[in-house]
Amino acid sequence: ETGVTQTPRHLVMGMTNKKSLKCEQHLGHNAMYWYKQSAKKPLELMFVYNFKEQTENNSVPSRFSPECPNSSHLFLHLHTLQPEDSALYLCATGHTNTGELFFGEGSRLTVL
């Protein structure tokens, strides 16, 4: 257990559904990240939050909407997704400028 918990672990949704992924950390880190992991592709950085402020949106489509209500929680709201959005979505936390990331187990998303 690394102190980063993601729910749900698995999610199947239709293209018209609205769902949310949740990440919770108990490590006291100030930075939280969403990464997308697709088969045979590098881990893709999606969003970065530092002290609850979004500092990076890596050209992510608006059908993905992040929310960071406090330093312990990070959400990824999903709306009208496409089948190509099916992937493992990983939350990670860390201290800004120290480098090491602590990942959650990921949420496996399937869009039908």
Place this chain on the structure above:
Amino acid sequence: GENVEQHPSTLSVQEGDSAVIKCTYSDSASNYFPWYKQELGKRPQLIIDIRSNVGEKKDQRIAVTLNKTAKHFSLHITETQPEDSAVYFCAASKNGNKLVFGAGTILRVKS
């Protein structure tokens, strides 16, 4: 922005042999280079990292080397064991912010 290339994409070695995975990066301002190991169905975990002020770092059977001039760094695993089988990712960043990952290397250690 930063771009990280990783080779090979798959690597099979016999138990006890050494394994080497190589990465190149594009941004000369990058100064932090971690390696992550992801076992099947598990989360990526940091196994070793190096900063640009050193050229080599070792931790038991794992070592990482960095060539700043050529902008490449490598992971070396000696005396490989079956439990080393996993996907290994290299990454690069400036000051630890916004890690950019390579595509990963699937390492298979055959016993």
